Amino acid sequence: MKRSKQLDQYATSVGEDVLNTIYKKASDLRGLHVLHINTTVKGGGVAEILEGLDPIVRDFDITHSRKIIQLDEDASHFTTHLLNLLQGNEPGEISAADREKFLTWLGQARLSEHEDQADIYLVHDYQLVPLAQLYPWLQPAVWFCHVDTAQPNPQAKRYMQEFLDSYQLCIFNSELSVFPEIQSQLAHVITLGIDPFRRKNASMARDHGLKLLQQCGIDTQRPLLTQVARYDRWKNPWQAIDVYRLVKQQIPTVQFAFVGAMEATDDKGAVEVLHDLQRYAEDDKDIHFLYDPAVIRDDEVNAFQRYSSVILQRSTREGFGLTTTEAMWKNQPVIGTSATGLRTQLVDGENGYIVDDTQACAERTLELLQRRDLWQQLGQNAHRYVGKHYLLPMMVLSYLDALEKVYSRSIQQSSSERSSNSDRNTAAD
């Protein structure tokens, strides 16, 4: 059995049994080619997940290739509207005209049967769900939903469900997001995981980390609150600023950083959110907006997550929230909300806090700033919790499980098709 050096590094943390299960599954899938289809090369959780999986599956002789379907302006508008309904449960609907326009656009040879051949097609995210129906050769196909679908607008959910029959498996990243209407054998939950050996998560000397923060304009002699996230309304950066302002009334030296490199080419609303936030911040020199991807690279994200005084994650909706996992790994008790992905990871009062209210969040933040012993204790619990539940091998295992389900079903299906063809031929003879 071929082993992966990268995976073997986890022997002491996850144990040989887990690794052997992974190797066994991987050897049954050797030679498989999976095409991943999404809307952006870099930025956000999808890119992060694939960057984690790619080198490991390469060691297993499983090929991953990528197809990026870049959204144009109208398609982006449609996508934003759909997300607000699906994730935000906002009132409204998908009009017949909008739907028709988007499906026509998506159906215009975005994929080529000749060039995009693979053994399994993995369609990422909500807006691309019609692909398997629009391109019937895309079989077997898997849909991977990354957003928070725990409380969808019913009309938006019906729109999504119309396309699900063309998929052999629907993946969600939290049990809470699974559409209850999907038959259990067609639903799969992938446990996400982070790679502690990657630059973004690897250990970093304090001096070096503080120097990077200084280079980003932070005064490292003073307390710092940070939220790392894309500039997106569902990450609720406004509340993070409100929390900072309440804390500043008690601790005037406190600073706030919002860290979100604008890399995702499908994130057209990010600039609008940034401009709105800049107005909201009213020239407060202690509020830092960091968005330039040439400045905010993996090391800087690492430094902010590791050496901020307190990490906030104020999302009102969250599919999973890898930024929280990453910060927890770096011994940070994140002050999150009850959004789906955050309450999946956070255990209130043990490895962080779950608070939705601004005032309550400010009180927790003050507590963690003033009681560093408590901050340290909860941070250690957070690190251990991620080590137990959310490291890369767990994600690799549940990803291989998904491939195995789809692959074995497609083999069964083609062998039953072969036997019914041969029955027909025999009958014709």
Ligand code: UDP
């Ligand atoms: N990220 C980053 N640079 C930034 C902000 C975020 O590399 O400036 C990464 C972050 O470390 C995480 C991912 O983008 O790995 C965001 O994933 P998450 O699941 O938190 O949210 P999503 O963007 O998918 O909604």
